[in-house]
Amino acid sequence: xxxxxxxxxxxxxQEGKNYTIYCNYSxxxxxxxxxxxxxxxxxxxxxxxxxxxAVKQEGRLMASLDTKARLSTLHITAAVHDLSxxxxxxxxxxxxxxxxGKLTFGQGTILTVHP
Amino acid sequence: xxxxxxxxxxxxxxxGKYVELRCDPIxxxxxxxxxxxxxxxxxxxxxxxxxxxxxxxxxxxNDRFFAVRPEGSVSTLKIQRTERGDSAxxxxxxxxxxxxxTEAFFGQGTRLTVV
Numbered sequence: 001x002x003x004x005x006x007x008x009x010x011x012x013x014q015e016g017k018n019y020t021i022y023c024n025y026s027x028x029x030x031x032x033x034x035x036x037x038x039x040x041x042x043x044x045x046x047x048x049x050x051x052x053x054a055v056k057q058e059g060r061l062m063a064s065l066d067t068k069a070r071l072s073t074l075h076i077t078a079a080v081h082d083l084s085x086x087x088x089x090x091x092x093x094x095x096x097x098x099x100x101g102k103l104t105f106g107q108g109t110i111l112t113v114h115p
Numbered sequence: 116x117x118x119x120x121x122x123x124x125x126x127x128x129x130x131g132k133y134v135e136l137r138c139d140p141i142x143x144x145x146x147x148x149x150x151x152x153x154x155x156x157x158x159x160x161x162x163x164x165x166x167x168x169x170x171x172x173x174x175x176x177n178d179r180f181f182a183v184r185p186e187g188s189v190s191t192l193k194i195q196r197t198e199r200g201d202s203a204x205x206x207x208x209x210x211x212x213x214x215x216x217t218e219a220f221f222g223q224g225t226r227l228t229v230v
Contacts, residue, residue, distance in 0.1 A: 004157075033218075042206065043158070043221040088157050101146060101210050101219050102171060105157030 002027050004091050006106035013079050014114050021109045023072040023089035031092035032072045033103065034063050036085045043088065047074075079113045086110050117141075119222035121207050127228045128197055136192040136225045140209030147190050148219060149182055150206040158206055164190060197229045 003026040013019050023032070031050055035043040047056045049065035049072060056063050060083065062075045072089055090103040120139040128134050140147050145166055150158035160174040164184045172182070179197075184190040194201055204226050208219040 035221075042223045043208075045218050045220070048218060090157070093160075101148065101217065102160055102163055103148075103150075103158075103219070104160070108155075108157050 002029075002091060002093050002104045004089060004104050004106040006087075006089060006109050008109060009107055010110050010112075012112045012114065013076075015080055016078050018078065019076050021074040021076075021087055021089075021111075023074070023106055025070050025072075025091045025104075028070075029067070029091045029093070032065050033090045033092070034072070034074055035088045035090060037088065037108070038085050046087075076111075079111075081113045081115060084111055084113045119207055119209050119220055121205075121222040121225050123225060124223060125226045125228075127230060130197060130199060130229055132197055134194050134197060134227065136194075136205050136227070138190045138192070138207030138209075138222060140188065140190070140207070141211075141220060142188075144209035144211050144220075145187070146210045146212060146217075146219075147184060148208045148210075149190070149192050150208065152204045152206055152224070154203075161192070161205075194227075197227075199229045202227055202229045 005024045007022050033048055034046040036046050037043050047063040052067040054065045060077045065072045086108045088105050088108045090105045093102045093104050122137045147164040149161040152158040162182050163171040167187045179195045182192045204224040206221055206224045208221045210217045210219045
């Protein structure tokens, strides 16, 4: 059974600081997604990582994927209050070698950025 | 519409009642997914449709849950004899093909409360 674990689950940080959220998963996959969720809202896609060594950046967020270590990171640079949200990683579960977007999500990391 | 639309946004029902939750995917998207998100958790996969057929229903928790997509567009998730443990946010997502790397876009969800 595929398991996806994020840490930390709660992250309180000051504006201007840097931090990294980690996402570990238990079985082979080279398809990993990061989503953002604001309270009471749905999931917003942030990054799609499709190969070992993939790195994507958008604004103050950068995501990377190491398929050999089964690890993805979401790095936050110079945090601002607007980044406060819950961040989920999700791994595409394969079934018999095929894949069709069936995602297994981590527990989520609740990020709070203080002035 | 521009995005995935789910109705109702909130549903309160009594234990033992029957409910239907509707999902209207992005026009032209052939892949449709239902997920369930309990408080403080990541979404959990329920069922995947490719066109009109349920290609994977392995996430449905028991036979009280059923979903249809008769014309390959709108989908309805049906829950019979609701229980308090069914209370959660039910999320629908669609993607253009369901193939590798295609993003799934999520709706706002239906918050189901069973009292």
